[in-house]
Amino acid sequence: MTPTSVSPVQPPVLPCQEELIRRLLSDTPLLKDTPDHLLQVVNVLESYGLVLDAYSKNLVDQGEKQMLNPFPVFRFFHEGFSVKRLWNHLMGDRINFEYAEYCQKAMFWHGTGGLDAYLDTPEFAEACQRVIKRKSARDPLLALNNRLYPDFAPEAIRSLTTIYCLGLFWRVMSDIFIDLARRYAIKEVTCVNDVVHHIRDGLVAAAGSPIEYKVSIGGEEIWVLPPEAGLTFLMDVAVPYVEAVFFRGMPFLGTVSYNAQARQISPDISDFKYGALYADPIPSMGAGIPPSLCMQDMYRHLPEELSLWYDDHGRGQTDVHVQICVSFQKSMFCVTNAAIAGTMPYPLDSDDPEQQAANRAYAESWAGRLMGCQRVALL
Numbered sequence: 001m002t003p004t005s006v007s008p009v010q011p012p013v014l015p016c017q018e019e020l021i022r023r024l025l026s027d028t029p030l031l032k033d034t035p036d037h038l039l040q041v042v043n044v045l046e047s048y049g050l051v052l053d054a055y056s057k058n059l060v061d062q063g064e065k066q067m068l069n070p071f072p073v074f075r076f077f078h079e080g081f082s083v084k085r086l087w088n089h090l091m092g093d094r095i096n097f098e099y100a101e102y103c104q105k106a107m108f109w110h111g112t113g114g115l116d117a118y119l120d121t122p123e124f125a126e127a128c129q130r131v132i133k134r135k136s137a138r139d140p141l142l143a144l145n146n147r148l149y150p151d152f153a154p155e156a157i158r159s160l161t162t163i164y165c166l167g168l169f170w171r172v173m174s175d176i177f178i179d180l181a182r183r184y185a186i187k188e189v190t191c192v193n194d195v196v197h198h199i200r201d202g203l204v205a206a207a208g209s210p211i212e213y214k215v216s217i218g219g220e221e222i223w224v225l226p227p228e229a230g231l232t233f234l235m236d237v238a239v240p241y242v243e244a245v246f247f248r249g250m251p252f253l254g255t256v257s258y259n260a261q262a263r264q265i266s267p268d269i270s271d272f273k274y275g276a277l278y279a280d281p282i283p284s285m286g287a288g289i290p291p292s293l294c295m296q297d298m299y300r301h302l303p304e305e306l307s308l309w310y311d312d313h314g315r316g317q318t319d320v321h322v323q324i325c326v327s328f329q330k331s332m333f334c335v336t337n338a339a340i341a342g343t344m345p346y347p348l349d350s351d352d353p354e355q356q357a358a359n360r361a362y363a364e365s366w367a368g369r370l371m372g373c374q375r376v377a378l379l
Contacts, residue, residue, distance in 0.1 A: 042195060110243065180198050208234070345362055
C-alpha cells in the first residue's frame with residue numbers, strides 16, 4: 001500500500017504593511033470582520049467598560065483626596081471604608097486597582113504628549129510650590145522633607161496629576177464601551193467596522209473636551225491644570241495613553257532581566273515593545289502581573305454571551321483568562337484602529353492629491369509600528 005501523503009498545514013499569512021495601509025485608507029477594519037470577532041470584541045469591551053467605571057472613579061477620587069498623602073493606604077476605598085470592604089480587599093474579592101496604577105505608571109514614565117509637556121512648564125512648577133506651601137503649613141514632616149529633597153514633592157504632584165487625568169480619560173472610554181454594548185443589543189452595531197466607527201465617533205466627540213485639575217487645600221482652591229493650559233482629551237491624554245500602554249508598556253518584573261549586562265531590555269524606552277498590542281496572550285495569574293489582574297477583573301464582569309462562547313472554544317472555562325486576553329487584544333486593535341481613524345489628517349474620501357498624500361503618510365507611519373505587533377490577532 002502506498003502511504004497517503006498529508007499536506008503540511010500552511011501557517012496563516014499575516015497582513016503585510018501595504019495591506020495594513022490599504023485597510024486604514026479604505027475604512028476597512030484592521031481586525032477581520034467576522035461574527036465571532038464581533039461577539040468577542042463587543043462583549044469583552046462591555047466587561048472592560050464596567051471595570052473602567054470603577055478604575056475611573058477610584059483614580060479621580062485619588063486625585064481629589066490624596067494630594068501629598070505620604071501613606072495613601074486607603075486609596076482604593078473610594079466608595080467608603082468598612083470592615084467588610086477591608087476583608088473583601090484582603091481576600092482578593094475586589095477590583096484590582098493595581099492594574100490601573102500600572103497603566104498610570106506607564107504613562108508617567110514614558111511621558112509623551114501635551115500633558116507631559118505641560119508638567120515641565122514654569123506655570124506647573126509654580127502651582128506645585130503653592131500646593132507644597134499650603135500643605136507644609138499643616139504638615140511639618142512634608143516641610144522638612146521638602147527642604148531636604150526639594151524635587152520629591154513636585155514629582156509626587158506630577159504623578160498624582162497623571163492619575164487624575166487617566167481617571168478622566170477612562171471615564172470617557174467606559175461610557176463609550178457601555179454604549180457600544182447597548183447599541184449591539186438593539187442591533188445598531190452589526191459588524192466589526194461598526195465597532196470601530198462607534199469608538200472613533202466617541203473619541204472625536206470628546207476630542208476637544210478640556211482636561212483641567214484643581215485641588216482644595218486648607219480652604220484654598222489651587223489650579224494644577226488650569227483652563228489656560230489648553231489641554232484637551234484626545235491629543236493630550238488619549239493619544240499618549242495609546243502610545244504608553246498599547247505600544248510601549250513596561251517589562252514585567254520576573255519575566256525579563258533588568259540587569260544591564262543581560263541586555264534583555266533596550267536602554268532607549270522609545271524602543272519598548274511591551275504594550276498590549278505586542279503581548280503574548282498568556283496571563284500567568286501570578287501575583288503582580290498587571291494583565292492577569294485586568295483579566296480577572298473582566299472575568300468578574302463577563303457577559304453571559306461571551307462566557308457561553310468560551311465554553312465551546314479553547315479549553316472552555318479552564319483557560320478562560322487566556323481566552324479573555326486574546327479577545328481583549330483583538331478589541332484593543334479596534335480601539336487603536338479608531339484612534340488612528342479619528343486623528344487622520346483629512347477625510348478618507350478627499351479628492352485632493354495633497355490631502356491623500358498626507359493621509360497615506362500618516363497611515364504608513366502607523367502601519368510601520370503595527371508590523372511589530374501581534375498581527376496574528378487580526379486574522
